[in-house]
Amino acid sequence: MPPRSCDDGHVRGSAIFPLAALVLLLAPTPHAQDGTAPATPLTLLSRDGRSHIPTVVLNGEELIALDEVAARFQITAREDTITGSITLTYNDQTVVVSTDQAMASVSGRIIALSSPAQRLGNRWFVPLELLPRALAFIYGQRIDLRNASRLLVVGDLVVPRVTGRIDSVGPPTRATLEIAPAAPVSVTTEGERLVVHIDADALELLLPATGGGLIEQITGGETPMTVAFVLGNQAGIASGVPREVDGITRVTIDIAGSTTPDTATTSSTAAPASTGATASSALAPDETATPPLLIGSRAKLETIVIDPGHGGDDAGARGSNATEEKTITLAVAQRLRTQIETRLGIRVILTRGNDRDVSLDERAAIANNSKADLFLSLHMNASPAAGVAGATVLSLQLDREGEDVRRTAASEAVALPVLGGSFRTIDLIQWGLAQARHVDRSAVFAKMLEGQLRSHVTMSSQPLQRVPLRVLAGVDMPAALVEMAYLTNPEEEQLARSESFQASLTQGIYDAMVSFRAYLEAQDTP
């Protein structure tokens, strides 16, 4: 029976007829009675992570069980046997799917589908395309089906399509990696691989099955958000130069033969999201200027030390509901480490990865000994006034001695002879005042933190301060401290424990680090 259509196009099966409406049974069975599983399972990608979502293929159509949709998207589904339809409801908005015709209705719009809803065994199945084409209208979030990569992207995630190709076999071999839409990238070498790190939430990889010339294979990297070019035995110097053209980041990979020096070397550059580059849209190999085969500049932000404040017997500040500062700082630090490592490919070291005492000097020593490029200490604030709220970013305020050290640091460098007859320059600086020569860059980083955090969390009325902070004084690299919220404020105490708040904080800090990396690279550009 066809669905009853009203003038406005809505498909209704409501009060006019006695309904045999029933909530669909959410009792999934391992396999549908008919249909087969697709060759590659579908992956659902959202802010909550990624997971496989079962589908079946029937008569060439990919279908998904309604109970699966209901569980994943928190919708309710009701069958109307009289009108021959199923109503999907989310936040009082509905999608009506016909069980007779290959169509659905959303707010008066009829949407053609590849097949009607159909019962297989004791479950209802709908075409997979229903999700992006109809459910997305009522769900309030983007639902993007990437069939080629078997991804179902839900929400505002950055998932660029990454296409690789071999342009010329050579030698030298040239290949191109296109990232659309454009995203910041960096290029490094890891053993016999040249690895492209892409700043995104996930990647839709469309890579050639085989390599060519001096490239044995182009494949997804061992760490997320990377693409690896596996180099052959005859490969010499390798370079990767990213450029942004017409909203696409294009990385040109050049591999020289082994007649050049014996170890592969890499370039390491990054393309900011908006470089404003002007070039024609198609970049065939011969149309581009030949990139340099050896670029000596090293990425300026390779190691970050994150310092979760307090720990062990030192719980730090406490909220009225017994929330401890040391717990929140560790949780945010671990989130931040995961996000930076997976999305930026930057090494992250925590001064403590669990609940233990770490002295302030030890925290600085961890950063200095690992030759980190950036140090960030995370804390929760406290005030005698319970109403005080918001995040604060702090960097080091130098005293008289610190200013003296800052002025004389460069002039006190000495050159010491080393084996082989050359000299090595050693900077002589007091251990406890190592931060003195970085205060300007630290202030820049603090300002970026304040700016980016403002987009994600509430800032205090004094959001940026310079203070003689003990933990920063001995750190020999740009450094800042973030007081993320006030535990003495009951509302902020509750907020600080929430996933959403910690995720927002992490995102703000992450964005500031991306900005700071671009700043360092711009500083290094002649």
Added chain:
Amino acid sequence: MTGRRLALIIAGLILIGLLAWSLGGRLEQAGDSPPESPVAMAEPAMSSEMPRIAATLFFPSANGLVLVPVLQEVALAEGLVPQGREILTAQLQSPPPPYESVIPEGTQLRAFYITDRGDAFVDLSFETSAPHMGGTSAELLAVYAIVHAVTVNLTTIQRVQILIDGREANTLAGHVDLRRPLEPDMSLVQEVSNPR
């Protein structure tokens, strides 16, 4: 007898005036005209015939973000170091309503001395760091309440180093560096627009 008594009183007043003048312009005799810098005036803590001066003490503002300068009578003492002790002892006591202290209750002044360079050392008992509420904001207020109580009232002193139990300390509660003398930071002091 009456004339001799009057002469003694006058001489005493002159001596008190000279002592107060020697301690710097910020120390003012009780009952004098309002101070130049706008500060709140607390009720006298006690009435006594003992000579007293009005010193500026520092307590957290109602919004907990800055320190409020509060005039409070303290005993007049002879010399910078004894006067500094009196001022710090008053600073460590419970503040007058409606103010609250950020310095833990029970904190005692163990010693106060001044170096030839003009740096003051304030030696506090262990209670200062042990039960502190934590957080950079509260710690800043606690540290600079002490620094300002010294430098604002004893103007010849430029910097203050806080010791705990006679030893150099890293911090009170994990944040503010106490290893070197601290200069006053007036950005942490509330500007009062309506002086009394």
